[in-house]
Amino acid sequence: MSTSPVKVAVTGAAGQIGYSLLFRIASGSLFGPDTPVELRLLEITPALKALEGVVMELDDCAFPTLAGVEIGDNAEKVFDGVNHALLVGARPRGPGMERGDLLEANGGIFAPQGKALNSVAADDIRVTVTGNPANTNALIAMSNAPDIPQERFSALTRLDHNRAISQLAAKTGAAVTDITHMTIWGNHSATQYPDLFHAEVGGRNAAELINDEAWLADTYIPTVAKRGAAIIDARGASSAASAASATVDHARDWALGTAPGDWVSMSVRSDGSYGVPEGLISSFPVTTSNGDWQIVQGLEINDFSRARIDASVKELEEERDAVRGLGLLG
Ligand SMILES: NC(=O)C1=CN([C@@H]2O[C@H](COP(=O)(O)OP(=O)(O)OC[C@H]3O[C@@H](n4cnc5c(N)ncnc54)[C@H](O)[C@@H]3O)[C@@H](O)[C@H]2O)C=CC1
Ligand SMILES: O=C([O-])CC(=O)C(=O)O
Numbered sequence: 001m002s003t004s005p006v007k008v009a010v011t012g013a014a015g016q017i018g019y020s021l022l023f024r025i026a027s028g029s030l031f032g033p034d035t036p037v038e039l040r041l042l043e044i045t046p047a048l049k050a051l052e053g054v055v056m057e058l059d060d061c062a063f064p065t066l067a068g069v070e071i072g073d074n075a076e077k078v079f080d081g082v083n084h085a086l087l088v089g090a091r092p093r094g095p096g097m098e099r100g101d102l103l104e105a106n107g108g109i110f111a112p113q114g115k116a117l118n119s120v121a122a123d124d125i126r127v128t129v130t131g132n133p134a135n136t137n138a139l140i141a142m143s144n145a146p147d148i149p150q151e152r153f154s155a156l157t158r159l160d161h162n163r164a165i166s167q168l169a170a171k172t173g174a175a176v177t178d179i180t181h182m183t184i185w186g187n188h189s190a191t192q193y194p195d196l197f198h199a200e201v202g203g204r205n206a207a208e209l210i211n212d213e214a215w216l217a218d219t220y221i222p223t224v225a226k227r228g229a230a231i232i233d234a235r236g237a238s239s240a241a242s243a244a245s246a247t248v249d250h251a252r253d254w255a256l257g258t259a260p261g262d263w264v265s266m267s268v269r270s271d272g273s274y275g276v277p278e279g280l281i282s283s284f285p286v287t288t289s290n291g292d293w294q295i296v297q298g299l300e301i302n303d304f305s306r307a308r309i310d311a312s313v314k315e316l317e318e319e320r321d322a323v324r325g326l327g328l329l330g
Helices: 016-026 045-061 099-120 134-143 158-172 206-210 213-225 227-235 241-256 303-325
Strands: 006-011 037-042 066-072 084-087 126-129 153-155 183-185 193-195 264-269 281-289 292-295
Touching: 006 016, 016 037, 016 045, 016 241, 037 045, 045 066, 084 099, 084 134, 084 241, 099 134, 099 303, 126 134, 126 241, 134 153, 134 264, 134 281, 134 303, 153 281, 158 183, 158 193, 158 206, 158 213, 158 227, 158 241, 158 264, 183 264, 183 303, 193 213, 193 303, 206 213, 213 227, 213 303, 241 264, 264 292, 281 303
Parallel strands: 006 037, 006 084, 037 066, 084 126, 126 153
Antiparallel strands: 153 264, 183 193, 183 281, 264 281, 281 292
């Protein structure tokens, strides 16, 4: 095992997602069995006692890859020297709410956290925002961290990507491992667009294989896009273990690279690709290598896809304008 641990910050560590995520990271799911990790856990003051209990459980697992845990309620202390920051801490929505309804409640968390990362994180910091509304929270954090390269900020659309794979596998009877080239475009919201025109099932184009645009429009897309609400309805609480698992998938693939010949969905800063206005944090098909991501270029976007990508991007612009109005953009 290498000797210098990777320092991973997790915010909202005493919450539902944290309770699953911390154990996955500590057990080596993020960087593998040969890389020790040090956890830096941020919570609000009233949640620190509960967090102490979670740390007792982490201790009790005796994970070989867990090199240390520090907890606190001061972002500048907790983020000091961190290499990865997983910004999960934020209020979840309840029944009948859209994620965008959380902007006012949660947006204020991400400006100070962006500033703190800017001041004290390691030079190679990579930031993943899971807390909702994830894309716009990532935009807030990024805009408050002027010294960190903008490509180091991302938001989680991997849960949507995984849901899209799972639903396509169920429809076609294929194994999830047979499904490649899945893309979620746009916002992590009900307007997101899971794209089957480039996805493949066992090497065959998924849209051609299914050949049923009505199913695509009326069943598949809404099922994927509204899956979070369906889980809230069934569980009485928003998805937590699957969100933790997707956060691990996202951060692992970013750090260690995507599978050769395939891509994943990540929300990253647009460079204007596919007509998405530059500077928005929007979901794209990306490949990663050596800790960097590249937006996959040259995909043909048909009218069906164009209308849906545009609708989701319009919502991202509205969210950006709303947080600008709240004074949250640095
Ligand atoms: N992007 C995605 O795919 C998904 C995002 N989410 C979002 O993740 C967020 C967390 O969800 P849960 O863990 O279920 O919620 P939770 O309510 O169980 O936990 C949130 C934790 O964040 C903490 N927190 C609040 N403000 C904080 C701050 N300023 N600094 C540090 N910690 C702070 C709270 O004390 C709480 O312990 C929610 O916004 C939820 O909507 C959830 C599922 C999927
Ligand atoms: O739906 C929610 O509010 C939680 C979430 O982001 C998801 O499950 O995708």
